[in-house]
Amino acid sequence: MEKTANKQMICRTLMEAAREDRNIVALCSDSRGSGSFAPFAKDFPEQFVETGIAEQNLVSIAAGLARCGKKAYAVSPACFLSARSYEQCKVDVAYSNTNVKLIGISGGVSYGALGMSHHSAQDIAAMSAIPNMRVYLPSDPLQTAELVKALLKDEKPAYIRVGRNAAEPVYQEGEYSFVMDKASVMRDGRDVALIACGEMVAAAKAAAEILEKEGIGAQVLDMYCVKPLDEEAVIRAASQVRAVVTVEEHGPFGGLGSMVSQVVARTWPKPVVNLTLPDAPVIAGTSAEVFAYYGLDGAGIAEAVRKILRPDGKEA
Amino acid sequence: MNLSALAYDLRMDAVEIIRAGKAGHIGGDMSVMEILTELYFAQMRISPEEAEDPDRDRFVLSKGHSMEAYYAVLARKGFLDKEEILKGFSQFGSPYIGHPNNKLPGIEMNSGSLGHGLPVCVGMAKAGKMDGRDYRVYVVMGDGELAEGSVWEGAMAAAQYHLDNLCAVVDRNRLQISGNTEEVMGLDDLHAKFRSFGWHVIDVADGNDVAELHQAFEEAKETKGKPTVLIANTVKGKGSPIMENRADWHHHVPTDEEYERIMADLQAEKTRREEA
CATH class of the missing domain: 3.40.50.920 (Rossmann fold)
Structure with a gap:
């Protein structure tokens, strides 16, 4: 598999699924560019929601959409998604048990020299501490695509953290069989x-x-x-x-x-x-x-x- | 029973629940009762039979601490059993907790933390628009709650998305736990604030008057292209002079003596309204 950012794989996989399923909705907080979701917004304007720079709103709106039958994918930098909107993740997503997949992009130290405000070195701890929240950190593009396909099939909350850069492939197509929740x-x-x-x-x-x-x-x-x-x-x-x-x-x-x-x-x-x-x-x-x-x-x-x-x- | 009398009957249920559980937020329960009564018994397309109907109207109690009022309404509407609530409210292992619990029938979303309901309802209303469904979405907020920034994120988005299927109600009783809202964190001019956010604003001079509320909700339905907010001027602790307009009754549990007095006042008012 070519070198691709995991976030791009998420977008591609969702776009493939969105063609068949109009209930798939992507939400961005002025993050469609950084999240590689501009193609989704362009091809599926009716299934895309822009919330502006408002991560709390992003997550709550996603939860409301999900409660009305949508499969909501809320895409925002991991640093903000896991901290600014933490309570919305806890209450509106996990506690209310809504079908929201939280996509934390540019996770960890992806933003490099932008400083601690942009690093998410606490998100695994924060998200894992919430009951009914699953936490996934896929390693490469192939696994990311398989993970998203698996998540599309369930209706439970999850947090997915990916990096900003093109990820080094660690699996080769045809040689890897993905099993959900198994290392x-x-x-x-x-x-x-x-x-x-x-x-x-x-x-x-x-x-x-x-x-x-x-x-x-x-x-x-x-x-x-x-x-x-x-x-x-x-x-x-x-x-x-x-x-x-x-x-x-x-x-x-x-x-x-x-x-x-x-x-x-x-x-x-x-x-x-x-x-x-x-x-x-x-x-x-x-x-x-x-x-x-x-x-x-x-x-x-x-x-x-x-x-x-x-x-x-x-x-x- | 007319809705005006029903609101007093439901107040008695709420007070009974508070007494049974030795817990609750009585002040806000009393101020919000006509709003809930008008919504559940006159406005909304919602019933236990259509609890999962995709076309049902949606309701979120954003001021989740007014749960005892909500229990009274949900029980009367047939979603819940009042006896079960009285037995279980605030008890060990019970689902009848002090804030909305969506494991119970009739409750769409959990709340309790303030400032979540409006943004969640923006999502619900947006879903309705996306699917071309004609359901309406109602959210009830407290006035103290409006100090939460997330409320205004939701307010911005509701106007941006032209959500005329969304109607917010502010239970404007002017008191929060520490005292007068204007002293704690001033909200006025609240009407101007919502207007500047692109909302249609309806002032409900007496938010404890079901007829006035009815008219306002009808006006909201007729308003196109933008969301509507009802600023319902209510009285905290409405129904008995011993608790009206008193911040210290925010979550006071009545003593036996106070209970008797409150129930007598509520009964008298209910009778008066039945005969009116």
Whole structure:
């Protein structure tokens, strides 16, 4: 599959479905450009709602539409959608149980040097904490398309976070079978399990390739379904390896790492290291620069694995 | 029973529910009662038989804390059972909680947090326009609630989308938990505010008068191209002098003595209106 931004895949998949189903409605908060939803707005003006820069309104209107039979896809930068409209997500979507899919675009540190206002390093924690809210961070375009197709079939709330940049494909067409709410085991290995979500899956895969050359076997799990977490996959992995390393484009609290740690501690205690962004404003830079700085790239993850497997800190 | 007397009968039900659950927001329950009565018994196309009919009118109680008034109406309308409400209200494990719970029949959306109802109703009205359905959407807000910014996001959008199938009602009782709305966070000139947002504004001089409300709702139906708001000037705690216009009765639970007095006042007023 060509290199495509996951948000573009969401738009394309919804457009295909919208041709057949006039109840599919996309909403944007002056975000059709940044969300790659301009083609949807152009081709389906009757199924598109512009709310202006008003994220609270975006989510409430989506909930009202959904209560009247619409399949509402509310598209807005993850930083605003998960914070400014948090209460609307909690009350009008999750609590009222409306069929709203919240699409958080340009998530994590996608906006690079725009500063902390534009980073969403808390959204997994925030959204996961809401009862009846599912949280998905697809890793690549192919998986994103499959996830959206699956979400179109259900009527429950969900939050989907994707990045701004064209995502590195981690799956090849024909070689990947998507299963809803099940992690995808991309590599096997008996020394360490790398459990990642979103764009960090590509980084975890790169780390596993580096480690393989050093004789360290690393499993890679694509945990795109952060909530409901695929606990079985976590337990299976933890039971097979010496240590677990989680990798996410998110702060250290309440994200994938926290959830995996809870499961491992309860079921199959093993050392767990959570690789995350810091509990501090993130340094300015491109996503790639930021990831490298905080050790969230292949080299950084490999280094963390070496350390955990050798508690004295010596190189493996 | 005429609607004017019915509103007093329903007030007695609400007070009974408050007494049974030892909880509730009595002041707003009393001020909003004619608005709910006129909507449910004269205006809206809604009944338990057509609870999921796509053409039913939609209603959202944005001032969700007036739940006891809403329970009284939903029970009388046949959606809920009054005895069950009296047994369960505010009790452990009960679905009859202090704010709208859409797991119960007849309730479209959960609320409780203020400033959500209008934007949600914008979505409902927009869906009606998209589908070419002729249902109407009604939302009742408190006046204190209007300090929430999200209300004005919704107000802007309703005018932008020309939602003439949307009618908002402000229960303008001029009191909120801390006191007079104009002292807490002034709303006047409220009419001008809504007008400047592109709404048709109807002043209901006495929002506890069903005839006046009736006329206003009819005018709203005739208004095309823009949403309508009824600013219904009501009396908080309406129905008994011991609680009228008193902020401290926002969520006061009547004592036994107060209960007897309130019920007697409400009964007397109901009888007077039945005979009128």
